[in-house]
Amino acid sequence: DVVMTQFPLSLPVTLGQPASISCRSSQSLVYTDGNTYLNWFQQRPGQSPRRLIYKVSNRDSGVPDRFSGSGSGTDFTLKISRVEAEDVGIYYCMQGTHWPPFSFGPGTRVDIK
Amino acid sequence: EVQLVESGGGLVQPGGSLRLSCAASGFTFSNYWMSWVRQAPGRGLEWVANIKHDGSDKYYVDSVKGRFTISRDNAKNLLFLQMNSLTAEDTAVYYCARDPRVVDYWGQGTLVTVTS
Numbered sequence: 001d002v003v004m005t006q007f008p009l010s011l012p013v014t015l016g017q018p019a020s021i022s023c024r025s026s027q028s029l030v031y032t033d034g035n036t037y038l039n040w041f042q043q044r045p046g047q048s049p050r051r052l053i054y055k056v057s058n059r060d061s062g063v064p065d066r067f068s069g070s071g072s073g074t075d076f077t078l079k080i081s082r083v084e085a086e087d088v089g090i091y092y093c094m095q096g097t098h099w100p101p102f103s104f105g106p107g108t109r110v111d112i113k
Numbered sequence: 114e115v116q117l118v119e120s121g122g123g124l125v126q127p128g129g130s131l132r133l134s135c136a137a138s139g140f141t142f143s144n145y146w147m148s149w150v151r152q153a154p155g156r157g158l159e160w161v162a163n164i165k166h167d168g169s170d171k172y173y174v175d176s177v178k179g180r181f182t183i184s185r186d187n188a189k190n191l192l193f194l195q196m197n198s199l200t201a202e203d204t205a206v207y208y209c210a211r212d213p214r215v216v217d218y219w220g221q222g223t224l225v226t227v228t229s
Contacts, residue, residue, distance in 0.1 A: 107158075
């Protein structure tokens, strides 16, 4: 099974400052079709998860452009260029390449300093 | 607009059963793999099960194999999760989600609490 790790697990940030979350998989997430099924989700307090980024770097419709995803193989990063108050929540990476099972990272809690 | 609306959660005793439903709308349900993902209180996300668009293939996380059954009714745009032999470790919010490889849409979740 693919194990997903994230760091840091807690990220206090100053409003307007950048933030970066790393995600690592225990094996390469490149699928035989050439795609890399690494997704990022945001879960605000009391809400369902919401997808932000799919296949490493594709931002979903309606997601602010301050969010960006990058990486390849086993190492991936979610960046927020300038953190806003509405970005508080928990961020999860998830792999959809090697399944079953699909696997999520443990989550990174982002809050405001 | 894609909508996924779960129902059927509630309080159940250990060893009991519950059937969750997910009503899908706003897309051609029969074209998509669907899945259930759960989140225990204060914990992270855990994939539970998924089912092929025509219901012919089903997969489960090891901890629920033999106890949970995923199914679907494409004529009624419904996804189900039959949960038997429930334990306290199954206590969680259960989310219905579309396309497990990329999980582009989630429902609002339904809470299952297993307690005596």
